[in-house]
Amino acid sequence: MNNLQRLQMETKGIELSQQELIVYLSESGLVPHEPYNASSPSAKKSIYQTALSMLESVGNNPEYMRNVKMDDMTVSEFHESLLNRIDGLEKKIRTMKTDTNQSDFFMLYV
Incomplete structure (x- = not known):
């Protein structure tokens, strides 16, 4: 499984073009077609950060919100979830x- 496939797995149900996904992955410092390293905490964190960026973009796009029709879910319910x-x-x-x-800590007094 490569990074692009892992991102798609993390964000099932949200359809973006492959080019858009590649941009999100590149912005997070991941190479899209490089194998996903499941044992690396940094790789996993980068995938989650990429998914977060992607979801924030979807949340900021009212046009995408209007086009979502999933199992009798209203736009406001989709936005809430x-x-x-x-x-x-x-x-x-x-x-x-x-x-x-x-x-995870920093020294306030030195």
Whole structure:
């Protein structure tokens, strides 16, 4: 599985062109057709950050919202669940570790 496929797996139900997905992945520092490294915390965090960027773009696009018709879901219900997903991803990303040994704390007094 490559990074592009992993992103599509994370954002099922949201259809964007492959070119748009490649731009989102590139902005997060991922190479789209490079193999996804599931054992790397940084790779997983980057995928989640890319999905978050993608969902925020969808949430900011009223035209896309009008075109969504899923199982009797209204636009406001879709928007609500989209915002919940964005909030959940933000919390998850904040708590995730990376491959580097950086501390989550900073020294206020030196």
